[in-house]
Amino acid sequence: MKINKLLTKINLTSANNTGRIKYIVIHYVGATGGAKANCQYYASQYVGASAHYYAGFGGEIWQSVEDKDIAWHCGAKSYKHPECRNANSIGIELCVRNKGSMADTSRDWYFEDATVASAIQLTRELMAKYGVPADHVIRHYDVTGKICPNPYVYNHTKHTWQDFKAQISGQQSAPTPHPAEASAWKATGTATCGGNSVRVRREPNGAVVGSLNSGQRFEVDGQTSGSWTHVNIAGIGVGWMATQYVVPDKAQAVQPAQAAQSVPATNNPIVRDGQIHCNNFCNAGLKEDGIRGAATVRGGVMVLQQAANMDYAAGLKVDGIPGAKTDAALSGHTVRIGESQEMVRALQILLMLRGYDPNGVDGSFGGGCDAAVRRYQADHGLTVDGIADVNTFMSLIA
Ligand SMILES: [Zn+2]
Known part of the structure; x- marks a missing residue:
């Protein structure tokens, strides 16, 4: 992908070594400036912070620090993560919009689709270039506990960290089901969607293939996986929905997921x-x-x-x-x-x-x-x- 460069000479530690790169850390800017403007800012004065890349509102990528050098994006007095530090990581900042409160704990921060899409593409390219596995792509939050990137800590918008991870993990697929799977479908009942903008996924936790609103009908076949229910939806095809939004039309059509019936005893x-x-x-x-x-x-x-x-x-x-x-x-x-x-x-x-x-x-x-x-x-x-x-x-x- 196209990388625009506006490199800073300050706010970094020279290392000249791409072999150092073991992690990719995802951030949000935490202010509403664009990608190029951020590069200009970090190049213009001592800030004591920096990042390698900025993904802009229109999907443009601007680079501020070369990969071989160390940006100051996830340093802290104490860490949650045992290993990831500035010295062994690349920092990617996503530009962010705000519709009200600019507090770091507010739920008013959100990403543009284009920002997320290009950040995912950039991350995938850097993973391939430096051999960084998907489980080494983490949030600033995972390194230090900081609420960053805010929309990926609270997951309060349609852009969730789970989606980001799914997309960089290569769980992308065409938004249509396998014909064989659709023809093999054996419905055991029908159900109604119990929420709005409920995502339908290709696999449990997999790529999103569509969404449903409250009251929309679909078929079920009695199959569940964890907290997911297997569904067949006109216009979308066969996929998986979170069981909590599946309201069976007949009581025997779908058994509620076991996990939802009792207090979770393990990490939920x-x-x-x-x-x-x-x-x-x-x-x-x-x-x-x-x-x-x-x-x-x-x-x-x-x-x-x-x-x-x-x-x-x-x-x-x-x-x-x-x-x-x-x-x-x-x-x-x-x-x-x-x-x-x-x-x-x-x-x-x-x-x-x-x-x-x-x-x-x-x-x-x-x-x-x-x-x-x-x-x-x-x-x-x-x-x-x-x-x-x-x-x-x-x-x-x-
Ligand atoms: Zn951050």
Whole structure:
């Protein structure tokens, strides 16, 4: 691909050695400047930071530091990652848009499609050039814990880290099913989509081949894999959908995934993202390990207490210890589809801590949240109405 160069003479460590390259670290700019403008900035003054490449809003690539030299993109006082450092990595920055809050924990940062597409292409080319395996392509977050790249830590937009990893791992395919697979399809029932913009994938966690909105019908064949359900959709073909969005038309058509019925005992990526949100929302200080242990249960209570204080001025002590006051603060209040408030954000975090994906933590109760609430209610013997009332909240924090 075309690489524009505007190399800086400062903000780098000369190494003249491409043999040093073992990792590729992905960042977001964290401000709304373009790719060329960033190169100009880092070449013009001492900043004490830098990166090798910038992927711009239109997909243009600008290089600021040569691969053979060391950019200052992931240095820190302490590290999460045992090995990846500036000295053995290449840093790629994605330019980023913002629709409101510029805080590093805001959910208003998002990528342009062209930025993501060219960053993926650049990453693939660098992987091939320097023999960097896909599991050595990581986020700044994975190196130091910094919320970078924001959209790939919170995964609150259509561009997720999972998608990025899938695409650089070569899990790309034509957006059509194998004809043989479609003809071999044996439907056992039909189902309805329980959320909006629900992705349909070629394989579980694989490339996206289409998406469905709430209420769209499709066929199932009873096959599941982990938290994925095998589906056949008119106009898309055979693929896989997250089971939580598959609402069977007949009770016997699809068995809910086992994982969704019980507390996840092992590392669950949804629980882990919930822990990240929990820490950001109320400083719960949880270990982000994807395991719903006692500390995570307590963190969930803190989320609820914090939200009740924000929305209802409940005056609760945010201590993670549920009591009569917490119960009383909730009674009479419900949240449901269409509403936007902190209690919705709390609900979304609590669902994630239970392993249910509400399709984003944004404080707005949409189709994905509604589907997740209904699935949770069905799995836990609650009235299945999509309305989060005191019973649903108390069950979620138990
Ligand atoms: Zn970064």
